[in-house]
Amino acid sequence: MRILGINAIFHDPSAAVVVDGTVVAAAEEERFSRRKHGKRPVPFAAWELPELAARWCLTEASLRPEDLDAVAYSFDPRLARPAGEQGMDDPWDHLRLTYAECAPEFLASALPGLDPAAVRYVPHHVAHAASASLASPFAESSVLVLDGRGEAVSHLAGRSAGGDLEVLASQALPHSLGLLYEDVTDHLGFLRSSDEYKVMAMASYGEPRFLPELREAVCATGDGGFRTDPLDWGSLAKRLGPGEEWTQDHADLAASVQRRLEEVLLELVRWLHQRTGGDVLTLAGGVALNCVANTRIAAEGPFRHVWVQPAAGDSGTSLGGALHLAATEGDRVAPMPGADLGRGWTDDELEAWLQTAKVPYERPADIADAVAACLAENGVVAWFQGRSEFGPRALGHRSLLAHPGYAQNLERMNDVKGREQFRPVAPMVLAERARDIFARGPVPSPYMLFVHDVAAEWRDRIPAVVHVDGTARIQSVDRGDEPLVARMLERFELRTGLPVVVNTSLNTAGRPMVDDPRDALECFGSAPVDALALGPFLVRRDRWP
Numbered sequence: 001m002r003i004l005g006i007n008a009i010f011h012d013p014s015a016a017v018v019v020d021g022t023v024v025a026a027a028e029e030e031r032f033s034r035r036k037h038g039k040r041p042v043p044f045a046a047w048e049l050p051e052l053a054a055r056w057c058l059t060e061a062s063l064r065p066e067d068l069d070a071v072a073y074s075f076d077p078r079l080a081r082p083a084g085e086q087g088m089d090d091p092w093d094h095l096r097l098t099y100a101e102c103a104p105e106f107l108a109s110a111l112p113g114l115d116p117a118a119v120r121y122v123p124h125h126v127a128h129a130a131s132a133s134l135a136s137p138f139a140e141s142s143v144l145v146l147d148g149r150g151e152a153v154s155h156l157a158g159r160s161a162g163g164d165l166e167v168l169a170s171q172a173l174p175h176s177l178g179l180l181y182e183d184v185t186d187h188l189g190f191l192r193s194s195d196e197y198k199v200m201a202m203a204s205y206g207e208p209r210f211l212p213e214l215r216e217a218v219c220a221t222g223d224g225g226f227r228t229d230p231l232d233w234g235s236l237a238k239r240l241g242p243g244e245e246w247t248q249d250h251a252d253l254a255a256s257v258q259r260r261l262e263e264v265l266l267e268l269v270r271w272l273h274q275r276t277g278g279d280v281l282t283l284a285g286g287v288a289l290n291c292v293a294n295t296r297i298a299a300e301g302p303f304r305h306v307w308v309q310p311a312a313g314d315s316g317t318s319l320g321g322a323l324h325l326a327a328t329e330g331d332r333v334a335p336m337p338g339a340d341l342g343r344g345w346t347d348d349e350l351e352a353w354l355q356t357a358k359v360p361y362e363r364p365a366d367i368a369d370a371v372a373a374c375l376a377e378n379g380v381v382a383w384f385q386g387r388s389e390f391g392p393r394a395l396g397h398r399s400l401l402a403h404p405g406y407a408q409n410l411e412r413m414n415d416v417k418g419r420e421q422f423r424p425v426a427p428m429v430l431a432e433r434a435r436d437i438f439a440r441g442p443v444p445s446p447y448m449l450f451v452h453d454v455a456a457e458w459r460d461r462i463p464a465v466v467h468v469d470g471t472a473r474i475q476s477v478d479r480g481d482e483p484l485v486a487r488m489l490e491r492f493e494l495r496t497g498l499p500v501v502v503n504t505s506l507n508t509a510g511r512p513m514v515d516d517p518r519d520a521l522e523c524f525g526s527a528p529v530d531a532l533a534l535g536p537f538l539v540r541r542d543r544w545p
């Protein structure tokens with residue numbers, strides 16, 4: 001089966017192609033349109049399709065629209081009810097249903113040659129669940145999905161085995177842990193459906209002193225679901241406008257919501273384990289991007305393995321929808337090979353981009369060693385290698401790298417990116433060295449979806465990557481999967497004695513991650529970055545014309 005997956009309804013539009021059960025390509029629309037998150041998460045935008053991502057995925061798979069056996073659309077309007085009936089205050093929500101009902105025709109006009117009858121609706125949370133359970137390396141898993149909302153629910157707990165999904169519980173709207181977190185994100189002056197990770201970072205600066213109020217309003221109900229009653233956020237901490245200074249009250253509110261989320265998630269996970277008795281938990285949905293909560297689930301929950309899909313938010317539902325249809329049609333579904341499912345270029349193509357831009361460049365004998373040398377001299381390096389990655393994390397293909405040994409490099413990286421100073425930057429480390437330095441969180445951790453405690457003796461040696469609470473959100477690098485990144489790390493350690501490099505996403509504030517060589521050159525040209533490693537080529541700032 002040749003299947004195109006489409007996520008379009010809420011936010012983070014994306015496309016994926018699965019051929020005979022194997023993921024061939026997956027990409028978010030923002031990487032092509034250069035508009036962060038692809039669109040605003042409002043009902044008026046629900047018709048907008050990931051046209052550029054879908055066309056690229058088809059080209060990558062050498063398919064024409066008429067070659068497709070099916071298109072999976074990760075929202076089923078037949079499951080939805082009017083917003084008022086669901087206790088939701090959204091007078092324009094009906095637009096979503098109208099647009100979703102028209103999606104087959106919209107898709108056929110965006111992809112000429114496509115038969116609208118090929119479009120099949122996959123329930124939103126089923127697509128999320130498949131994006132975790134079927135993409136994971138485990139044939140069987142207990143699966144938990146938590147997000148803002150789907151058609152009529154905000155959660156799914158189930159068991160996945162042999163491509164079949166058994167749904168054990170789902171929580172009806174308006175109760176939603178994802179929307180609760182979005183509400184507090186908005187209250188703290190950040191962008192809803194976008195900046196939730198900033199609340200998680202801010203929580204480290206606070207004490208959960210509003211926990212009694214949160215425990216009153218938010219709780220698991222003992223049947224696999226939960227309740228989230230409305231909270232008067234303003235009575236706990238004053239509402240912040242965008243960019244307004246936050247106070248201890250705001251950090252305490254963030255800490256309280258974060259702590260309560262963790263507590264309720266642990267109860268949901270324990271309930272699921274009681275029902276399934278399994279070893280493996282797979283997680284998806286936007287809430288599964290909360291790496292602090294994931295870490296508590298892994299450390300304190302009953303499952304031996306916890307696996308989180310790197311594009312856990314809505315973008316992952318294009319992949320999950322396609323995998324779900326593949327499995328239900330009898331294809332043998334293979335685990336996703338990694339997150340590098342996006343665009344890539346040959347060395348000749350990259351060199352042509354440099355020649356077009358007329359920038360001086362060199363081709364060192366070993367780009368990994370040349371970059372390690374630059375980092376050791378405290379340079380900041382834009383690192384562009386291989387295919388771009390699916391999901392919100394930079395995992396060594398589109399990264400901004402720096403020396404972790406200088407505390408001021410945290411501020412420097414936040415300045416390069418033009419973002420808030422309370423935001424941490426993360427370390428990458430060779431998988432076999434990770435346990436020497438980082439405790440508690442799971443290893444390997446290839447997708448930066450867990451946090452780890454930095455060993456006391458290392459905190460002063462790598463201060464740039466140690467968060468205010470003594471933790472770090474690591475990416476462990478497997479030398480078999482990522483030989484070039486692994487070599488760069490080794491060469492850096494040879495020079496500095498530190499097996500860790502600062503790794504943050506290659507973009508500047510408010511812009512999507514760099515995807516193509518032009519984005520890389522534009523980012524390098526506009527930000528105080530010392531060198532750009534574009535495939536095997538090195539562009540140095542000090543030789544910039």
Ligand SMILES: [Fe+2]
Pocket residue numbers: 124128147148149150285286313314
């Ligand atoms: Fe979702």
